[in-house]
Amino acid sequence: MSRTGVPYHHGDLRAACLRAARELLEEDGGAGLSLRAVARRAGVSPTAPYRHFADRDVLVSAVAAQGYRELTEHLAAAHRAPRTTDDLAEIAVAYVRFAVERPAMFKVMFAEPCDPTSEERAAAIAAISGYLHDIVRSAFPSRETEPLANAIWALVHGLAFLHLDGKFDTSTPQQAADRVRSAIHALLPPASTTP
Amino acid sequence: MSRTGVPYHHGDLRAACLRAARELLEEDGGAGLSLRAVARRAGVSPTAPYRHFADRDVLVSAVAAQGYRELTEHLAAAHRAPRTTDDLAEIAVAYVRFAVERPAMFKVMFAEPCDPTSEERAAAIAAISGYLHDIVRSAFPSRETEPLANAIWALVHGLAFLHLDGKFDTSTPQQAADRVRSAIHALLPPASTTP
DNA sequence: CAGCGGATGTATGCAGTGCACACAATGGTA
DNA sequence: TACCATTGTGTGCACTGCATACATCCGCTG
8 A cells, every 4th residue: 555655665764763762852851752752753653663673772772872972072062182170170061061951862861771782872982981081181191090080970970960950959051050160170180280 | 348358548558659669669670660550569549649649750759758868878877977088988989889789769869750849859858968068068177068069979979870870880899889989089189188 | 426528549541652463565686 | 577584564462640530438527
């Protein structure tokens, strides 16, 4: 049958599903991200996406992987080779801004069940982790990178999460940014001046 | 009817629901925490819990509030009035241990949609926040408490989250604890020695 | 000591979900 | 051209949250 004009085969349903998933994420938040809704939006039968995503977790992981990549770009846009703690603070602000401006995506990335075997996701996480290590090495060339990078990532990530959960009363974005800056300066010494 | 021996009225269904919810959390993880499952376990009709919890979010918030209180106790048990950075590190280790040992509860507390109007939840969060402020004041009496406490909470919380998500490869609990300790020491100066 | 009314639990139903299964169309390849 | 793996469809089941109407019970007031 299918004399409706639309071809039986979609062409690139996988990509269409990912696009639909992102749109749903923006509109309805993470809760609205269902395989059926994705299928509906892609104009396809409710179970068609299962050909490309074994289950919901796999879809979520694919979306999350995209999010990691975008976060990395977003941070790199804020600063590429920070030298001072002020530079680092701006990267932290960018991280938190990403979380606050796109809460649904951020939660998908960090607070949603996902497929632990997803290589795409693992690679995207490794990329962001590597980027953070580079940054820290650039700002603190004389210190051991590993533990410091872990600590800074945790700090910034924690700031983002606490802001997102409304653990802080973040009236204005400006205020949130200042809180992030002061938290960074409370824990980080002036960069590059360490012997 | 109800000649089954069980009384029509439960007595304290609200408490029973919370208990059931916690058991489900331990057994099936956060995903298994549904109002219907709770009702089943409490031996009551599927919609009975709605008399005590307006919707799922309210139930989740109540469970989370309990979790915050337990976390506070758990931390206080690790240390009550830390003076050195080592002491603080042990509290951080306790925080992360709580998260890793009871991931489902931790995720309910920090990564699940909840009722933003829940006063019980807000109070429990305020309590943990106050406890953390006390700790930081105790360890760093000469420094401004507010931004430092925020930063430290964020740091520890971020460590917990990244561990939980497997962003770090945490083979043994011992290894995880060491990573937490070294992260803390990477960012915190020796406590109480600051002028 | 009624009996009445609010609080509590039940029964039923609807829409939505993930997922398993059997089936149909398609297009590259032998 | 005929085959057949890939991709999409249709149907069905178990489950969920939640709205609604109904049953039962307890405590309070007459």
